[in-house]
Amino acid sequence: MELDLIRRAQAGDRTAFEDLIRAHARLVWASVYGWVKDPAWTEDVVQDTFLKAWEALKDLKQPEAFKGWLLTIARRLAWRQAEISGRSMSMPEVPERPMPVDLADPEEARDEVQKALARLPERYRIPVTLHFLNGMEYGAIEKSTGLANGSLRGLVARGVAKLRAELAPWWRSRHEHS
Amino acid sequence: MNIHEKIETLTDLYVAGGLGADERGEVDRHIAECAACASLLRDAREFSSWAKGLIKNDAPPADLEDRVIARFRAAGQSKRRRFPVGKRFLKITGSIAAAVALIFIGNAATDGPAEGYMAEVRSRLIANSGARDAEGKLIELSIDKNGGELAWAGTMGAPSNNFEYFFGRDLSRGESDRDRGVNATSAGISGLYARQSDEQAARRLTEGGRTNLVTRSGGKRVVDSLSDGVALGIEPTTAMPAEKMKKALDDDKPTAKEGRLGELKDLAVVAKADSPTPAPESPAVKPPNPVQDNRKIIRTAEVSIEVDSYDATYTKLGELMTAEKGLVASANTHKAANGKISATVVVRVPPERFEAVLAKLKDFGTIRNLNVDSEDVTKAYIDLETRLKSKEILAERLKKLLAEGKGTVKELMEVEVQLGATNEAIESIKGEIKYYDNRIGLSTLTLQIAEKDLGQPFEYVQTLQANLALTARDPDDVYAKAQKEIVDAGGQVVDSRMTRQNDGSSTGFIRGRVDADKFQVLRESLKKYGVATNDTVNQQKTARGGRDGAPKPDAPLRKEQAVIDLTISSPPVFVTRLSQVLVETPTVDSAYQAARKAVEGAGGKIVDGSLKGSVDGMQGTLRIQIDADKFQALVDSLKTAGKVKNANVNSVLPAASTDGAAPLLRERAEIDFALVTPPQLIGEEHGLWKSVQDTLAKSWTGFLWSIEKLFVGISLAGPWILLLIVGIVIWRKRKKAAA
Numbered sequence: 001m002e003l004d005l006i007r008r009a010q011a012g013d014r015t016a017f018e019d020l021i022r023a024h025a026r027l028v029w030a031s032v033y034g035w036v037k038d039p040a041w042t043e044d045v046v047q048d049t050f051l052k053a054w055e056a057l058k059d060l061k062q063p064e065a066f067k068g069w070l071l072t073i074a075r076r077l078a079w080r081q082a083e084i085s086g087r088s089m090s091m092p093e094v095p096e097r098p099m100p101v102d103l104a105d106p107e108e109a110r111d112e113v114q115k116a117l118a119r120l121p122e123r124y125r126i127p128v129t130l131h132f133l134n135g136m137e138y139g140a141i142e143k144s145t146g147l148a149n150g151s152l153r154g155l156v157a158r159g160v161a162k163l164r165a166e167l168a169p170w171w172r173s174r175h176e177h178s
Numbered sequence: 179m180n181i182h183e184k185i186e187t188l189t190d191l192y193v194a195g196g197l198g199a200d201e202r203g204e205v206d207r208h209i210a211e212c213a214a215c216a217s218l219l220r221d222a223r224e225f226s227s228w229a230k231g232l233i234k235n236d237a238p239p240a241d242l243e244d245r246v247i248a249r250f251r252a253a254g255q256s257k258r259r260r261f262p263v264g265k266r267f268l269k270i271t272g273s274i275a276a277a278v279a280l281i282f283i284g285n286a287a288t289d290g291p292a293e294g295y296m297a298e299v300r301s302r303l304i305a306n307s308g309a310r311d312a313e314g315k316l317i318e319l320s321i322d323k324n325g326g327e328l329a330w331a332g333t334m335g336a337p338s339n340n341f342e343y344f345f346g347r348d349l350s351r352g353e354s355d356r357d358r359g360v361n362a363t364s365a366g367i368s369g370l371y372a373r374q375s376d377e378q379a380a381r382r383l384t385e386g387g388r389t390n391l392v393t394r395s396g397g398k399r400v401v402d403s404l405s406d407g408v409a410l411g412i413e414p415t416t417a418m419p420a421e422k423m424k425k426a427l428d429d430d431k432p433t434a435k436e437g438r439l440g441e442l443k444d445l446a447v448v449a450k451a452d453s454p455t456p457a458p459e460s461p462a463v464k465p466p467n468p469v470q471d472n473r474k475i476i477r478t479a480e481v482s483i484e485v486d487s488y489d490a491t492y493t494k495l496g497e498l499m500t501a502e503k504g505l506v507a508s509a510n511t512h513k514a515a516n517g518k519i520s521a522t523v524v525v526r527v528p529p530e531r532f533e534a535v536l537a538k539l540k541d542f543g544t545i546r547n548l549n550v551d552s553e554d555v556t557k558a559y560i561d562l563e564t565r566l567k568s569k570e571i572l573a574e575r576l577k578k579l580l581a582e583g584k585g586t587v588k589e590l591m592e593v594e595v596q597l598g599a600t601n602e603a604i605e606s607i608k609g610e611i612k613y614y615d616n617r618i619g620l621s622t623l624t625l626q627i628a629e630k631d632l633g634q635p636f637e638y639v640q641t642l643q644a645n646l647a648l649t650a651r652d653p654d655d656v657y658a659k660a661q662k663e664i665v666d667a668g669g670q671v672v673d674s675r676m677t678r679q680n681d682g683s684s685t686g687f688i689r690g691r692v693d694a695d696k697f698q699v700l701r702e703s704l705k706k707y708g709v710a711t712n713d714t715v716n717q718q719k720t721a722r723g724g725r726d727g728a729p730k731p732d733a734p735l736r737k738e739q740a741v742i743d744l745t746i747s748s749p750p751v752f753v754t755r756l757s758q759v760l761v762e763t764p765t766v767d768s769a770y771q772a773a774r775k776a777v778e779g780a781g782g783k784i785v786d787g788s789l790k791g792s793v794d795g796m797q798g799t800l801r802i803q804i805d806a807d808k809f810q811a812l813v814d815s816l817k818t819a820g821k822v823k824n825a826n827v828n829s830v831l832p833a834a835s836t837d838g839a840a841p842l843l844r845e846r847a848e849i850d851f852a853l854v855t856p857p858q859l860i861g862e863e864h865g866l867w868k869s870v871q872d873t874l875a876k877s878w879t880g881f882l883w884s885i886e887k888l889f890v891g892i893s894l895a896g897p898w899i900l901l902l903i904v905g906i907v908i909w910r911k912r913k914k915a916a917a
Binding site (some may be wrong): 018 | 187188190191193195196222225226228229230232233234235236237238239242243245246247249250251254702
């Protein structure tokens with residue numbers, strides 16, 4: 001059905017493309033969020049991505065590769081916007097394991113979660129972001145990423161485990177503090 | 179992989195909802211019995227909500243897709259690429275038909291015209307209700323069929339700011355709409371209910387051209403996940419034959435946009451929509467507000483308090499809970515070594531008393547940290563209710579089908595399977611609703627209570643450790659005496675060892691423990707046993723059970739037993755005299771043994787010794803070490819063993835000493851002592867008789883030798899000769915016989 005939608009959108013069917021937006025907006029969002037770490041900016045990039053995709057859709061030779069193609073556009077847009085605006089979009093640095101930050105400040109703790117999330121390899125990050133930030137149920141993630149149950153399971157389990165390991169100092173100190 | 183490891187790998191997936199019913203059941207069963215794994219799961223769950231809570235401000239808006247689409251449409255209009263409405267409508271219908279077709283892909287064979295009706299109903303619903311113009315959409319539409327009979331249930335949604343447009347007419351017209359509802363019933367749509375979520379909490383703030391949904395609650399910025407708006411539940415009354423439905427649909431062609439939706443069965447408008455866009459310059463600061471009716475908000479708070487006494491606080495907390503109709507859900511206390519108590523107490527209070535209780539907590543002690551959180555689950559809650567309703571209807575239908583018992587066994591089996599799945603879903607939804615009810619009905623306050631000075635050390639520990647190295651003339655003696663000294667001082671020897679080198683030196687090590695007050699005395703008395711080459715004392719004071727920066731001068735000082743590490747070693751070996759003595763004696767053997775005895779008797783040490791014999795006679799050598807003062811006497815006594823052929827003495831002066839051990843240099847002497855047999859003189863016995871004797875003896879020996887060899891020869895050759903003879907005899911006999 002998706003291939004059908006893509007072909008119709010390629011032929012100029014806007015409603016088909018709107019269905020594609022519904023199906024993929026969150027996936028793109030999750031992917032972009034990992035690079036830019038700012039929700040409002042992410043949304044801008046997502047919107048631009050789909051506009052761009054609509055214009056360029058006719059040139060897409062392999063409809064099966066739509067998802068990857070979309071994410072490539074998103075990544076390119078994110079980088080270009082970063083260049084134009086001078087916003088930093090540095091790939092997350094390797095953590096030097098500082099002392100756990102003051103947990104009284106939720107902003108700092110949030111930053112750590114954000115960074116840890118961004119450090120995950122993309123194939124883990126997208127499902128984890130979809131779950132943690134978009135509140136998507138497992139089945140919805142499966143549908144959105146188009147991954148078969150077996151591989152998604154592994155990605156979610158490992159992704160969350162990695163995230164836990166990364167955040168262990170903060171998570172622990174949350175228990176211990178005071 | 180054992181079961182625990184397996185559960186561990188599944189916990190995160192469990193929390194993320196990625197497990198099938200089988201595995202989930204397995205985990206549930208296991209954690210019911212295994213506290214460790216239950217705690218792992220709890221950990222995973224807590225982590226998930228902790229991390230989600232921290233970054234929830236970053237969550238994308240719930241209407242992300244709609245916003246992207248709105249932008250997409252706006253962009254299309256500006257480029258004049260919009261398609262004619264009619265064509266567009268056809269396309270919508272087409273895609274819906276495709277979608278519906280997919281839903282029924284599993285049982286397409288018997289479907290007949292059902293998809294067609296569904297698509298028809300669907301597009302009619304969208305058009306009639308004005309959903310399309312109000313940017314609404316059909317969220318869920320499910321069909322329930324038995325043979326030719328059809329019924330359906332579904333949910334529709336639209337943005338809440340289109341509430342009036344979407345639904346207002348039906349609300350205002352009252353009775354006449356009821357009539358329409360009856361009309362619509364003939365098209366198979368009977369029930370309609372709507373819910374409108376509270377718009378008050380979710381306000382739009384325009385920030386740099388970007389729209390964010392922001393609410394302020396208790397001073398904390400929360401992006402509200404609620405922007406759903408109107409949800410319509412459509413439910414069937416009775417199923418009707420497909421033909422009849424087709425007719426009904428045909429008869430009921432819509433004439434205008436205003437809808438013939440159906441009978442308004444249940445209308446729960448939770449809150450009427452406010453003006454959706456307050457002025458940006460007046461951010462909506464919502465006062466800490468008790469929950470309004472029907473708003474589903476889960477409120478939680480985490481409070482860290484420092485108090486004087488936990489027990490008193492707990493009592494006060496109990497009284498407060500009684501007064502506020504709350505309850506203490508759990509309390510875990512931990513008593514630190516310094517007697518201070520820290521505790522985690524979870525209390526549940528009615529939501530309307532939440533703020534009051536929070537305020538009263540200030541009287542308990544010093545608030546160190548306060549974290550108030552609220553989660554609006556209205557949307558999720560309503561979704562659940564809607565889903566429950568449609569599932570229940572489906573279950574009813576299925577039960578009815580089963581009760582009627584029409585159809586083949588296979589079909590009935592399928593119905594049964596589907597009924598099971600539906601019931602399972604219903605139970606799961608009910609469970610979720612129950613969970614929410616509990617969380618909403620009572621707000622949760624987690625109190626981290628710590629008594630003042632929790633971080634202070636409860637004692638200081640002083641440790642003493644001495645390193646003492648002694649050089650002593652007789653390490654073995656000191657080794658024994660030092661151990662006795664330690665034991666006499668009331669201490670104990672925890673480690674001791676003695677190593678000896680073959681040059682006669684030795685090193686002893688003793689580790690002793692003794693009470694701190696006897697430490698100095700013992701150390702002094704040990705020092706008397708030799709010359710100290712190293713004497714250091716390490717003293718340390720450490721705080722126990724405390725944190726840095728929380729000193730407590732009046733904490734007791736505990737002195738641990740002092741440790742003395744004592745090393746005793748011999749002075750360096752030093753040879754001062756070297757002597758070589760060569761003595762000739764016919765009885766080397768006995769002289770050698772006598773010399774060894776003499777050395778031992780004189781207190782010397784034999785470093786090396788050998789005794790060997792050869793054609794020329796015996797030879798014995800000894801290398802002896804002895805104290806210098808006994809050197810001369812030993813040399814003299816060794817000389818008496820026989821005829822002294824060679825004797826010399828070399829004196830070696832000691833090198834200048836560099837360490838304090840000089841007075842204890844071992845003055846040693848070394849003697850190389852050799853014993854040899856005197857050389858044998860050739861021809862001591864000679865003469866004619868001797869020559870004859872020798873010759874006879876030799877010839878006798880030669881005779882005996884030849885006899886021996888003869889026997890050897892016979893035994894080797896005999897059998898062969900015998901064989902040859904026998905062969906010849908036989909040959910001859912045959913010849914004769916032939917002749």
